[in-house]
Amino acid sequence: MIETRGLRKSYRSRAGRETKTVDAVRGVNLDVAAGEIFGFLGPNGAGKTTTLRMLATLIEPDGGEATVAGADLRKNPAEVRRRIGYVAQGGSTWDESSAREELVLQARLYGIGKAEAHRRAERALEAFQLAEYADRKTKTYSGGQRRRVEIALGIIHEPKIVFLDEPTTGLDPQSRAHMWDEIRRLRTEGMTVFITTHYLDEADALCDRIAIMDHGEVVAEGTPAELKREISGEVVIVGLDAATTPRAAELFDTEAYVSKLETVDEGGLRLYVDEGATAIPQVLRRLDHAGLDLRSIELHRPSLDDVFLTKTGRSLRES
Numbered sequence: 001m002i003e004t005r006g007l008r009k010s011y012r013s014r015a016g017r018e019t020k021t022v023d024a025v026r027g028v029n030l031d032v033a034a035g036e037i038f039g040f041l042g043p044n045g046a047g048k049t050t051t052l053r054m055l056a057t058l059i060e061p062d063g064g065e066a067t068v069a070g071a072d073l074r075k076n077p078a079e080v081r082r083r084i085g086y087v088a089q090g091g092s093t094w095d096e097s098s099a100r101e102e103l104v105l106q107a108r109l110y111g112i113g114k115a116e117a118h119r120r121a122e123r124a125l126e127a128f129q130l131a132e133y134a135d136r137k138t139k140t141y142s143g144g145q146r147r148r149v150e151i152a153l154g155i156i157h158e159p160k161i162v163f164l165d166e167p168t169t170g171l172d173p174q175s176r177a178h179m180w181d182e183i184r185r186l187r188t189e190g191m192t193v194f195i196t197t198h199y200l201d202e203a204d205a206l207c208d209r210i211a212i213m214d215h216g217e218v219v220a221e222g223t224p225a226e227l228k229r230e231i232s233g234e235v236v237i238v239g240l241d242a243a244t245t246p247r248a249a250e251l252f253d254t255e256a257y258v259s260k261l262e263t264v265d266e267g268g269l270r271l272y273v274d275e276g277a278t279a280i281p282q283v284l285r286r287l288d289h290a291g292l293d294l295r296s297i298e299l300h301r302p303s304l305d306d307v308f309l310t311k312t313g314r315s316l317r318e319s
């Protein structure tokens, strides 16, 4: 659905007599498959919005190639525009018209007939839980309600791909969970969803695949599970008495599924494994067989923050 090669964008801005250049996006390669929720994760200023705006034909790349929904971004931007939906990071203006009126108008702007436009507006109002305020002026809506209207507006013409720039920023936890459900529903309807986010848990829970961006470059890409596995695998933490720890260490030293082993000072072992879920039963069996008592067992899976830390040397939370 999306393929980019070497996509670049620099901004020149003037401060007094000096001209400054910011290399906002520095050669981005992306491959997004049809029907997936693709997440773009990265700190403030990483270049997420700039990339999105290029793919949505709102700004022109300085270099590189891209195909979006089967159309060439540089040769045929009008066709790209017809096939996509785009919901900006900042809110739109809010006025005297209602959500229903906005939705019908937006559909009509895409050339959809009047009756069908009303049908689609009705369906969108239901899906995004807006029916209750559908006929109230949008300027009276809460932040979360507005965000839902914006997203409904972005997909009313049923695009193949929708770009959502931070769809859940500023939403309360419950509205965020609702938004995730709505985004998942778009996927079941066959839409490809490209979202940006700062939230690690969101990228982890919602996205089929993720690209992590930093300083205008993609520093890591893959499914959340792949990215986390790449870091250090998973760690099974075995709680043991200090007295039995050396014997247990001997046992696991020769096990093929343990790639690295550390002893814990107050007793116990840290076993580095590829997959904790399948390692745990083997660990339990081995201990049982040797007649060693186990105090506790714990599985630590690396987080996306660990991934970011490894790739960039700093924590995503801090940046």
Ligand SMILES: Nc1ncnc2c1ncn2[C@@H]1O[C@H](COP(=O)(O)OP(=O)(O)OP(=O)(O)O)[C@@H](O)[C@H]1O
Pocket: 011, 012, 013, 022, 023, 024, 042, 043, 044, 045, 046, 047, 048, 049, 050, 051, 089
């Ligand atoms: N119109 C502009 N003129 C000059 N610099 C710009 C312009 N737009 C963006 N930039 C700069 O380009 C860089 C990338 O910005 P961008 O908005 O793409 O980041 P982002 O990843 O979306 O960040 P955020 O998470 O804060 O939304 C930043 O350093 C930003 O200051």
Ligand SMILES: [Mg+2]
Pocket: 048, 049, 050, 089, 165
């Ligand atoms: Mg942004």
